[in-house]
Amino acid sequence: MIWQLDLIILTLVILCAIAVISVRDLLGCAILFGAYSFLLCLLWAVMGAVDVAFTEASVGAGVSAVFFVAAVFRTTRRTKD
Amino acid sequence: MKIFSLIIAVAVGCVLLYATGDFPSWGDPASPASTHVSPHYLEKALEETSVPNIVTAVLADYRGYDTMFETTVIFAAGAACVILLRLFGIRPKERYYRHLLTGVTIHVIGDRKIPEDSGTFERIDNLWVPHDMIIRSICRFLIPFLQLFALYVIAHGHHSPGGGFQGGVILGASVILMAISMNLRTSLERIREKTVALLAALGILIYSGTGALCILLGGNYLDYSALARILLVSPVEARSLGILAVEIGVGVAVMATMIAIYQNLASSGRLDEGL
Numbered sequence: 070m071i072w073q074l075d076l077i078i079l080t081l082v083i084l085c086a087i088a089v090i091s092v093r094d095l096l097g098c099a100i101l102f103g104a105y106s107f108l109l110c111l112l113w114a115v116m117g118a119v120d121v122a123f124t125e126a127s128v129g130a131g132v133s134a135v136f137f138v139a140a141v142f143r144t145t146r147r148t149k150d
Numbered sequence: 151m152k153i154f155s156l157i158i159a160v161a162v163g164c165v166l167l168y169a170t171g172d173f174p175s176w177g178d179p180a181s182p183a184s185t186h187v188s189p190h191y192l193e194k195a196l197e198e199t200s201v202p203n204i205v206t207a208v209l210a211d212y213r214g215y216d217t218m219f220e221t222t223v224i225f226a227a228g229a230a231c232v233i234l235l236r237l238f239g240i241r242p243k244e245r246y247y248r249h250l251l252t253g254v255t256i257h258v259i260g261d262r263k264i265p266e267d268s269g270t271f272e273r274i275d276n277l278w279v280p281h282d283m284i285i286r287s288i289c290r291f292l293i294p295f296l297q298l299f300a301l302y303v304i305a306h307g308h309h310s311p312g313g314g315f316q317g318g319v320i321l322g323a324s325v326i327l328m329a330i331s332m333n334l335r336t337s338l339e340r341i342r343e344k345t346v347a348l349l350a351a352l353g354i355l356i357y358s359g360t361g362a363l364c365i366l367l368g369g370n371y372l373d374y375s376a377l378a379r380i381l382l383v384s385p386v387e388a389r390s391l392g393i394l395a396v397e398i399g400v401g402v403a404v405m406a407t408m409i410a411i412y413q414n415l416a417s418s419g420r421l422d423e424g425l
Contacts, residue, residue, distance in 0.1 A: 070176065116176065119311040120203075120205040120206075120209075120311045120312070120313070120316075122311075123303075123311045123312055123316045124315055124316055124319075127315075127316045127319040127320055127323070128315075128316075128319050131319065131320075131323055132319055132322065132323055132326070132408055132412075135323070135326055135330075135412065136411065136412065136415055138425070139412060139415040139416040139424075139425055140415055142416065142424075142425050143415065143416070143418045
């Protein structure tokens with residue numbers, strides 16, 4: 070495990086998490102959540118948990134982002150709060 | 151109120167951060183998680199199940215019950231989505247058709263249709279996005295390879311990362327990609343709603359049926375070495391093949407569930423027009 074790489078990914082994960090809850094555009098939120106999942110996937114891969122990383126990449130960054138986009142498509146793109 | 155919830159979140163976060171200090175360090179051989187059964191799995195998995203990827207061996211063999219009920223949870227999530235979202239018997243009030251040769255769009259009000267197989271008109275969605283030749287061609291080229299890769303991931307889970315869950319998700323994603331790049335009706339013609347529901351149930355049936363077959367052959371539930379009698383291989387090989395069988399079951403169930411959730415979510419339950 071390379072700690073520099075770890076630190077960069079962790080910082081980006083936290084930035085993504087803060088961005089997801091503060092952005093008002095829900096479509097942007099869905100995309101940012103996909104990016105968050107992908108960064109977590111990188112973190113799993115760095116730690117050697119390749120199976121978990123694979124699941125995170127396919128489920129978290131792939132299909133769940135698509136579900137979010139479909140839900141936004143059928144509801145609204147703006148949050149109320 | 152917002153400040154109050156922020157204070158609570160920060161306080162809980164601080165407690166959690168403080169607690170992580172007591173975690174065993176990464177890769178510590180003396181940590182509780184790697185002292186009880188983990189050494190047994192790491193040392194014996196290959197000779198007991200002939201599966202080089204220990205994660206797959208643990209997931210589908212040693213911890214077969216967990217994976218079976220995980221698959222059941224996914225099935226239940228899909229069923230809940232269908233029950234909540236699906237609307238039956240709602241006819242669209244208006245339809246749009248495009249004349250294929252001239253590109254003229256026709257708006258039909260009321261419950262009347264133009265025969266779609268006439269070859270001169272093509273039905274298009276109300277929230278119509280002009281179809282893009284680049285996206286269609288790229289996706290048409292991409293989807294077969296995606297599905298092939300998904301089958302590889304399912305079948306090669308013994309030797310490399312992957313398995314039923316990941317392969318099933320990629321297989322479902324290929325159908326979702328088809329629905330996004332063409333439209334929802336095209337994908338529904340290829341794989342119908344009833345087929346999806348049957349496949350989801352079939353996946354669970356393959357998994358639990360493999361377990362039940364082991365009982366019938368004189369072993370315990372999900373003890374794949376009992377399958378050696380009908381597969382005519384050694385008990386170790388039979389465990390490997392049993393793992394493959396349940397991985398296929400997981401893959402089928404996960405694929406069907408993903409497609410069902412997407413179809414209902416994107417068309418708000420009407421399964422007619424959608425993203």
